[in-house]
Amino acid sequence: MIYADYNGSAPLLSSVREYLKKRIDSDIYANPNAIHSIGQKVFQGIEKCRDAISDIIGCYPDQLYFNSGSSEGVSHIIHSVLEYAPENKKIVITSPIEHVVILKALSFFQERRGFQIKSVAIDENGVINLSDLKRLLEESKNEIALVTLMAVNNETGVIQPYQNIASLCQQHKIEYFCDTTQLIGKGPFHFEKSGIDYAVCSGHKVGALPGSGFIMAKEPTKLKPHVYGSSQEKGVRGGTQNYIGIETLAVALSDFRDNQKSLDTLAMGRLNFEAEMKKSFPEVVIIGEKVPRLAGTSLISYPGIHGQAVQIELESHDIFVTTSAACADNQPETSAVLKSMGIADDVGRGVIRISLSYSQGPTDYQKIEKALKSAYGKLKKIKSF
Ligand SMILES: Cc1ncc(COP(=O)(O)O)c(C=O)c1O
Known part of the structure; x- marks a missing residue:
């Protein structure tokens, strides 16, 4: 898990x-x-x-x-x-x-x-x-x-x-x-x-x-x-x-x-994970990619794939993430935070938030990468919106 x-x-x-x-x-x-x-x-x-x-x-x-x-x-x-x-x-x-x-x-x-x-x-x-x-x-x-x-x-x-x-x-x-x-x-x-x-x-x-x-x-x-x-x-x-x-x-x-030093390893794990995801799926968007972020946080979106669908797929691999999109009438909505950044709806509705701690590291990221690649591979054939 x-x-x-x-x-x-x-x-x-x-x-x-x-x-x-x-x-x-x-x-x-x-x-x-x-x-x-x-x-x-x-x-x-x-x-x-x-x-x-x-x-x-x-x-x-x-x-x-x-x-x-x-x-x-x-x-x-x-x-x-x-x-x-x-x-x-x-x-x-x-x-x-x-x-x-x-x-x-x-x-x-x-x-x-x-x-x-x-x-x-x-x-x-x-x-x-x-x-x-x-x-x-x-x-x-x-x-x-x-x-x-x-x-x-x-x-x-x-x-x-x-x-x-x-x-x-x-x-x-x-x-x-x-x-x-x-x-x-x-x-x-x-x-x-x-x-x-x-x-x-x-x-x-x-x-x-x-x-x-x-x-x-x-x-x-x-x-x-x-x-x-x-x-x-x-x-x-x-x-x-x-x-x-x-x-x-x-x-x-x-x-x-x-244990603060572990943050460096965590940040390295995240960098590799994000780079690998973009290599396999160039359409993937990583929010805040260009600016300093917490070592263990990635907000990642595959435009057009509903974040909750990805969340459910990951849960079947025993990986627990969240989306930041709110739901109205079962329709995902871009969060207020992402709206204030001018993020388009197809990206905003697709985000999942992966947030790890200094007690985790590159091995966790490798497992998440494998599961997320499999989820995107499966879901992109049946894009939600
Ligand atoms: C930035 C920020 N401020 C305040 C809070 C509220 O914290 P709590 O729910 O622990 O009272 C949270 C919790 O998610 C938060 O992320």
């Missing part, structure tokens, strides 16, 4: 499984906010994890707050900045390739709080257009409450120029929230060096337990409670901490730090 949907969710890392097997049989279960010694042990465990993760991610421990994952993190950050923005700052800059959680949170503030949302153009490779961003920043710099632009797109795996965006925002003294969900645990990242003001991480994307995650804030005092409760997480995020989840986050991110 080859699991190739790491951008959707990662299975538990083997180091996390090993950790949990031992952890389950320990007696250290208690409310981390209780003052008895077991509670205090749990609390100290959380703080050890905070220190370890901060060290890996490049922030100070008091800049990192645990939560349930990125949807909560995004909502928390957007709430903290926009709900408390001065009256004269009513513009937010974003892009059409952001995850739906960002777009929905911004819609709320547009409809209920009168914010104006401005979108930066995306180029044909799926990269945020920096000149357009500069234009938008110049146009209304004194009225902008927040810039929210992602680090890596979940569909294409394209790495965005987030450091350049951060310095442009700094020049204009505008806060920058970068959705780092698809970058942390998948590629090099250092919070302090990035110049970003706010970032997020989701445990299930990095091989830790689902329901765990954290946010980072350059100036933590700017974070306002979004989930109310007692004084957990310095009163910024109420609720009894998911301490087992937090422990697995520390194990998973340490695993990533120790």
Whole structure:
């Protein structure tokens, strides 16, 4: 079996499984906010994890707050900045390739709080257009409450120029929230060096337990409670901490730090795989081919062949991928991300996303290549549209 949907969710890392097997049989279960010694042990465990993760991610421990994952993190950050923005700052800059959680949170503030949302153009490779961003920043710099632009797109795996965006925002003294969900645990990242003001991480994307995650804030005092409760997480995020989840986050991110070198082999495997596919099927399109992408992500299309048909074929070879096309009345539709890149429908409807992790490599790609060649060979005779 080859699991190739790491951008959707990662299975538990083997180091996390090993950790949990031992952890389950320990007696250290208690409310981390209780003052008895077991509670205090749990609390100290959380703080050890905070220190370890901060060290890996490049922030100070008091800049990192645990939560349930990125949807909560995004909502928390957007709430903290926009709900408390001065009256004269009513513009937010974003892009059409952001995850739906960002777009929905911004819609709320547009409809209920009168914010104006401005979108930066995306180029044909799926990269945020920096000149357009500069234009938008110049146009209304004194009225902008927040810039929210992602680090890596979940569909294409394209790495965005987030450091350049951060310095442009700094020049204009505008806060920058970068959705780092698809970058942390998948590629090099250092919070302090990035110049970003706010970032997020989701445990299930990095091989830790689902329901765990954290946010980072350059100036933590700017974070306002979004989930109310007692004084957990310095009163910024109420609720009894998911301490087992937090422990697995520390194990998973340490695993990533120790194995980062495998990303080079993974990237090499992907390059060969894509080259071989294009050699056998010159009509194949690889989205974002010309620009830096996550080591293990390929969004590949055979124009005219329905992505879901390919997905089903691959599943019969025990290979699990996804499509990024949404379905309306059983008709595949080009995703909003691909539409913003100007991708034609025959390509957009045909995409499948193959997303692997640093624990996989060239052998997995060779198996996928064999199965995908067989799928395209079979399906091109009965093109879907
Ligand atoms: C870029 C990005 N942001 C945010 C999210 C939301 O993360 P979660 O579902 O873990 O809350 C996802 C998940 O797919 C994502 O890919």
